Amino acid sequence: MDGTGQAAERLAADRSLLGRASTAELVAAILRDHIIEGLFEPGTRLSEESIGTILRVSRNTLREAFRLLSHERLLVHELNRGVFVRRLTAADVADLYRVRRLVECAALRRALDAPEQALAHLRDAVRGAEQAAAEQRWGDVGTANMRFHQAVVELAGSSRLDEMMRQVLAELRLSFHAMKNPRAFHEPYLNRNRDILQLIEAKDTEGAERLLEAYLTDAERQLVHAHA
Amino acid sequence: MDGTGQAAERLAADRSLLGRASTAELVAAILRDHIIEGLFEPGTRLSEESIGTILRVSRNTLREAFRLLSHERLLVHELNRGVFVRRLTAADVADLYRVRRLVECAALRRALDAPEQALAHLRDAVRGAEQAAAEQRWGDVGTANMRFHQAVVELAGSSRLDEMMRQVLAELRLSFHAMKNPRAFHEPYLNRNRDILQLIEAKDTEGAERLLEAYLTDAERQLVHAHA
DNA sequence: ATTGTCATATCGTTGAACGATTCTTATGTT
DNA sequence: AACATAAGAATCGTTCAACGATATGACAAT
Structure with missing residues (x-):
């Protein structure tokens, strides 16, 4: 092994930086912060249209973000009704x-x-x-x-x-x-x-x-x- | 509590069936089975178009399904490259x-x-x-x-x-x-x-x-x- | 063998569209 | 006044078409 072995190792460590975030993930990150900070009251409905126009992203992209947050249990998704900020019992x-x-x-x-x-x-x-x-x-x-x-x-x-x-x-x-x-x-x-x-x-x-x-x-x- | 109490309880138990699955979730379930059964070799790329045409769902719906499975770690998502069946190290x-x-x-x-x-x-x-x-x-x-x-x-x-x-x-x-x-x-x-x-x-x-x-x-x- | 260039295939994202479902409101009945 | 019903509005679910961005593979040049 010549010197490249060690260099390759360091490069591989930074590999994750290369896989940068998609728009949907960025949107999810923004919403996640808002929810965690408590800026949205639990139980609040997050309408696709209102949030979408505010953040200037399409409904499809926004839905991907919602999907991510639903999986994290920060939002609950009700079919045909939309997503709501989770309210813990x-x-x-x-x-x-x-x-x-x-x-x-x-x-x-x-x-x-x-x-x-x-x-x-x-x-x-x-x-x-x-x-x-x-x-x-x-x-x-x-x-x-x-x-x-x-x-x-x-x-x-x-x-x-x-x-x-x-x-x-x-x-x-x-x-x-x-x-x-x-x-x-x-x-x-x-x-x-x-x-x-x-x-x-x-x-x-x-x-x-x-x-x-x-x-x-x-x-x-x-x-x-x-x-x- | 009259008899309705018990009935209400049973109804509540079946409530989850009412929140039936969206198309994306059904698609995810199908793919999940295939992956778990090992019908897709680990490392296989799942193209949006090919899978979409086979299952007759739109790309957007399919992407929602991919998103779900990525979160379950059955697929790995690489930006601009698509999703792949996870290969465990x-x-x-x-x-x-x-x-x-x-x-x-x-x-x-x-x-x-x-x-x-x-x-x-x-x-x-x-x-x-x-x-x-x-x-x-x-x-x-x-x-x-x-x-x-x-x-x-x-x-x-x-x-x-x-x-x-x-x-x-x-x-x-x-x-x-x-x-x-x-x-x-x-x-x-x-x-x-x-x-x-x-x-x-x-x-x-x-x-x-x-x-x-x-x-x-x-x-x-x-x-x-x-x-x- | 290495690098640069280019065409091709996919993905990422958008916007519009339409049917389906839910919510709202107005109307009518008891 | 209380309740049921039905019409209408608002949203969601899903699809489709389009275009820019990115990755890949082949081929030429060095």
């Missing part, structure tokens, strides 16, 4: 937390031989949350919290699980808007995340798992209550 | 088994308060596999095996996890076609599934988990080897 929230408890705790249990990158992401998330909290940006504290738990799943080292968790957390965000006081909701979890991280770094996965389980149970109770 | 197989080990084992650990229905599905799957094996239908033995593991995940009682597992198993099926001898591959797992079920029914979730872990490790090794 208490049962949905309970199901989402069932997934989180199972996946996050199991990932934590495998933390001993986790990719180093995941650890770094955990630390970044905690630091980001502290920063945001110091500046009273409670929405960003929530976002950093999500990144923390995304990183917890990364401990398992599976890209498919990462992808799945991304979806679960995006869906869960729909329910956060039901909390009227963002600070009271997000702030307490900052310390709990920091504690969990500490136990992970101390190789005490059992203790970390206990804390995480308690965390999730509490969060679920709050959200289910708000969706009653 | 050894790394893909390893990742899929990482997911399975994490999710299935964790689900098993929660088997004590599992929905009764899941237990029934486990028994059905084992019985179905025995029947198929007795009649030398090795492909069906494989299918019943999948149903068994689908039912294992059902123990966790989360519809979202069920859905996720459905996808994982569908994707995994792509790799089964690489095994030249279906009988040698599928038959041994029949007994192992039966053993696992026995331990579950004996409330020995720890023992069941150990067997399951070994099962998955062996299966992964076989498949990764075949994809080397």
